[in-house]
Amino acid sequence: MVMCLLCHQRYEPRLGWSDFLTVKEADVLCEQCRRSFSLIEGERCHQCDRPFSLISDSYRYGELCTDCLRWQQADEWRDVLTKNRSVYVYDEWMKDVVTRWKFRGDYALVEAFRVDVRREFFRHFSADVVLVPIPLSKKRLYDRGFNQAKALAEILSLPIADVLERVDSEKQSKKTRMERLRTVQFRLCTREWRYDQCVLIDDLYTTGSTVYHAARLLKQGGVRDVSSFTLARA
């Protein structure tokens, strides 16, 4: 018997013969908690990974969602971000789990994402990329004790480059779209690097403004190709 990382109930992990043969590790969650996560599935926006099943047809423009269309129509943002890929749908369940993890500070919950995050990442990206976690401001990092984006990056066991620094500490969620677009959020804290391909890592993709800003900086710094990968797509 083991304890479920999320609901703390005891459960019997299900192990079949194939699990013994492949030395697969038992899930850290009970079946019921595991079932509550919704992976992003079906048809989705080619650019940002938003599932079309969750938005009305009027927000769809061919292969794109209208949000991504807006990014592509603006000269300064076109081709800044190659693509975004996300693991889970940001539903009520995911909201609760992320709150416990990030705001209540239960760091260990990152283990609940490990298998899905690794599988989905390597489905869309190759192993010769460099990961750039979206940073927190100094104050927020102290308050939380850890950076959730860095914690996600660490489970991918790829090189991590902490090259971004936050200049704006205001919460993104408190701003309008226009305000988000205008504010300078980051700066590069080093020029001593050359990467061909970077993948930005964050917990959430909401409007995309965070990753677009970070991607533009990296591009200006000389990175050829920048994509992003987030735990959930709101």
Place this chain on the structure above:
Amino acid sequence: MRFMYDGTNLVPEPLTAGGEKVVPISRVATIPIYELNPHFSPSSELLSFLAGRQLLLDELSFSLDQLHAHYENGYVSYQKGVVPTEQGHRCMRCGNDAPHFFASFFCARCETVCTYCRKCVTMGRVSECTPLVVSNVPPERVVYPHPLAWTGTLSKAQQRAADAVVQAIERRAELLVWAVCGAGKTEVLFPSIQRALELGDRVCLATPRTDVVLELAPRLKQAFPSVSTIALYGGSEDRKKEASLVITTTHQLLRFYRAFDVMIIDEVDAFPYSVEPMLAYAAEKARTKPSALIYLTATPNENWQREMKQGKRSAVTIPARYHGYPLPVPTFAWCGNWRKKVNRGTLPTNVLAWVEKRLQEKKQAFLFVPHVELLEKVAAILQRFDRRIVGVHAEDKARKEKVQSFRDGNIPLLVTTTILERGVTVPNIDVAVLGAEDDVFTEGALVQIAGRVGRSAQYPGGDVRFFHFGKTKAMVKAKRHICDMNDEARKRGLLW
């Protein structure tokens, strides 16, 4: 937070000049304690905020400079949040020492690998670099002459129990009050809380569930209108106030330290098994020494029942309901392999007959099932008889609305798991359990379920039916428990 410690002085990192060696508080061998400096003038705001509490730095709104000055002058102490033990760690806020309830991470606060407690993390993380702040000044004692405004009268059995509780409070003793479901135990507390407040004691009433805090707080405020009273639960507005009478969930109790002269723990048996050690720790930590400890329950566990019989545990029983009618006694009905039937989309004939009779007679009912997975299936089957039938479980987002709708009479039958076994009181209902042989239906749970029936004086009777696929010890014990209580009540002349 990290501290500089040179063998004599302890200084928080932000107040150091910089360049000194700093370590997480758990690595400081012995935290210095200073004597109270009579020449220092402390902030009364700070002292009243911290009075009887044990808080994190994040929970304080005072500057570190100010707080540390109070420390150096003996008014507050720092304590380690997590300490090492033989098998791992112990959280000093919640008492957890189970290795599987700890985790480590690279902490940005102390810039090293830091272990934290996962058990109480929802109340703000306590880790190896977390200091707990307590006040060295005991909370103020306020004497209230005759604070009780309630003018009702107690039944004979209630009065006897109330007298015993008053005595326990005066003697700073421990007492168990075993009161049947519907005995009117809140009223029993009135004379004893009055006595405590007359003595200038600080009183705490702790209970596992927020619902109960919300129900009890207004009743107590009404009974003691002149007394400062606060209700604490997740998200409560009263968090920062000081009061003589505190009604709190067990979780919020974790934030108290040597605060209460009288500790009353309601529904002590209702705590999930895993929470029990935390409750004991929190209650112990929040009490002054010496203090009175009163437990209230309708269903004491076997251990306690045995200790009572052997005379090792002082206890008083209220075997009758306030209205003087006996407790409805459950009847057992064998219903065969009901799980198989549920999987085929139907229910055993006698269960269906029981439900149909309630629907015909328009008598509301609860149907208890052992697990959430069964809930929807059983509800769906019964909706064929009446579309208004619904299921409700602990995590149900619409739980409050559904229970209210049942109270309003819009739902004829509610299919539920054991969450509704307590607290929810609706007059004139019947109750059935499907699969009473399941492990979740302990003696205590079954007694509580039976206790839902016949609560009001207008409708003191009702049907309690345990449908089962093999009688269990728990079922037999629950029935005997109820019969014993009725016998004792009859013997003591407490029934009509």
